[in-house]
Amino acid sequence: MALIVHKYGGTSVGTIDRIQNVAARIVRAREAGDDIVVVVSAMSGETNRLIDLAHGIDSRAAGRELDVLLSTGEQVTIALLAMALEKAGCPARSYTGAQVHILTDSAHNKARIRDIDDSRMRRDLDAGRVVVVAGFQGVDEHGSITTLGRGGSDTTAVALAAALKADECQIYTDVDGVYTTDPRVVSKARRLDRITFEEMLEMASLGSKVLQIRSVEFAGKYNVPLRVLSSFEESGPGTLITFEDETMEQALISGIAFNRDEAQLTVSGVPDQPGVAYKILSAVSDLNVEVDMIVQNVGADDMTDFTFTVHRNDYEKSLEALRAIAGEIGAREVSGDTRIVKVSLVGVGMRSHAGIASKMFEVLGKEGINIRMISTSEIKISVVIDEKYLELAVRALHDAFELEKEPAGKE
Ligand code: ADP
Ligand code: ASP
Ligand code: MG
Numbered sequence: 001m002a003l004i005v006h007k008y009g010g011t012s013v014g015t016i017d018r019i020q021n022v023a024a025r026i027v028r029a030r031e032a033g034d035d036i037v038v039v040v041s042a043m044s045g046e047t048n049r050l051i052d053l054a055h056g057i058d059s060r061a062a063g064r065e066l067d068v069l070l071s072t073g074e075q076v077t078i079a080l081l082a083m084a085l086e087k088a089g090c091p092a093r094s095y096t097g098a099q100v101h102i103l104t105d106s107a108h109n110k111a112r113i114r115d116i117d118d119s120r121m122r123r124d125l126d127a128g129r130v131v132v133v134a135g136f137q138g139v140d141e142h143g144s145i146t147t148l149g150r151g152g153s154d155t156t157a158v159a160l161a162a163a164l165k166a167d168e169c170q171i172y173t174d175v176d177g178v179y180t181t182d183p184r185v186v187s188k189a190r191r192l193d194r195i196t197f198e199e200m201l202e203m204a205s206l207g208s209k210v211l212q213i214r215s216v217e218f219a220g221k222y223n224v225p226l227r228v229l230s231s232f233e234e235s236g237p238g239t240l241i242t243f244e245d246e247t248m249e250q251a252l253i254s255g256i257a258f259n260r261d262e263a264q265l266t267v268s269g270v271p272d273q274p275g276v277a278y279k280i281l282s283a284v285s286d287l288n289v290e291v292d293m294i295v296q297n298v299g300a301d302d303m304t305d306f307t308f309t310v311h312r313n314d315y316e317k318s319l320e321a322l323r324a325i326a327g328e329i330g331a332r333e334v335s336g337d338t339r340i341v342k343v344s345l346v347g348v349g350m351r352s353h354a355g356i357a358s359k360m361f362e363v364l365g366k367e368g369i370n371i372r373m374i375s376t377s378e379i380k381i382s383v384v385i386d387e388k389y390l391e392l393a394v395r396a397l398h399d400a401f402e403l404e405k406e407p408a409g410k411e
Helices: 016-031 046-057 064-087 119-126 153-164 197-205 213-221 276-285 312-329 348-352 356-366 387-400
Strands: 003-008 035-040 092-095 102-104 113-116 130-134 137-139 145-147 168-173 194-196 226-230 239-242 255-259 262-271 291-298 303-311 333-337 340-346 373-377 380-386
Touching (some): 003 153, 016 035, 016 064, 035 153, 064 092, 064 137, 064 145, 092 119, 113 153, 119 130, 119 153, 153 213, 197 213, 197 239, 197 340, 213 226, 255 387, 262 276, 262 312, 262 340, 276 291, 276 303, 291 373, 303 312, 312 333, 340 387, 356 380, 356 387, 380 387
Parallel strands (some): 003 168, 035 130, 092 130, 102 137, 168 226, 194 239
Antiparallel strands (some): 137 145, 226 239, 255 340, 262 303, 262 333, 291 303, 340 380, 373 380
8 A cells, every 4th residue: 555645736626626526536546545645735826816915905915924814725725625525435634734733934935844743644544534735834833824935835745745755746737747848838848757856956946837846855855756747637657756867868958947937137337346246136135035147247448237137026126226226336227127038958968968058049049039148057058038039939949959859768
């Protein structure tokens, strides 16, 4: 008998019919002999609706009370799923994050899980019940409700799987696995049978929202077998996230990720002196804003332009902070743009192959797409381009690197 953690995302529990389908799927898994712990998200659109309600009162609503509000979305779906299971003759109990002691730090809206007490879940499993747990939420040491950041139910599922030493963590969603790129943007995208933790981590952190970054980190750290599957299709192998081994596909590039959530800020005409970068970046990091890509150009006149990207939600306050220090650092202008997108090629195969970056730039050049910023690491190349070229760029790169084809060297 195996212990499997299932996780169903918002679309998969978006209506009563769908919740009943999820219940039927769990009943079948139990009949096949598995013990099941289920994690569910809020019904699709619900978390956004709750955020909009909060913004109706305060456009910068955040922190403790926002978490009290957002956690209600998942409380609805756990109850409905447990009812559907009971109705189908399958004993079940639902729990909020606090009730199963998902202890987190106190970083409201982006809390990290510290510890999980599995005793209550064990008792239910031993009594033959399905355990249904609210995703995305926990409780801190003061007893306050916390949430884990958007997409956080994935992380709840992996953390429970690690705590319970489950045989597999299965993430059921509205696509049947991890693809070479978002299949909603490129219809020719190909499902991957397997992808390494390292590549999945890179894809997730570069914008592929199919798995929350922290869930992949957690699974890699605690060695949790992690699989992405469709909640709508009857069966299929999905995609297994795994450690690299010699039987894996020998692809140069395994995928293309993109991120529409960033914005660009530029401080131009600053005297090129020691400490300038520090002054500019500390103005935004003092606001707890994370900076992503950074480019600095120095002109012949010893003046420098400093450009970087931040999350779009942090754009307005970052712009304000930079304008406030512009005089002090002698900057000519502070400007910004939210209509940008970051497109990234990811692949462990890049380590051993030169020329990927130049081919990427050639493809974009041929399409008339201007590159605003570039950053590279061992297994990825990212560029920032105008948002209007996103689909064109991703499709052209997918074609040029022939990602629709099975790579050679696969068993
Ligand atoms: P859930 O609500 O189940 O958590 P998400 O919307 O968070 O689902 O994640 C699934 C979505 O991720 C898909 O609908 C798809 O559009 C998107 N996605 C982005 N990149 C990829 C990729 N490389 N492979 C598969 N899906 C991707
Ligand atoms: N409901 C939360 C969100 O929409 C968490 C999740 O779905 O994973 O981000
Ligand atoms: Mg998700």
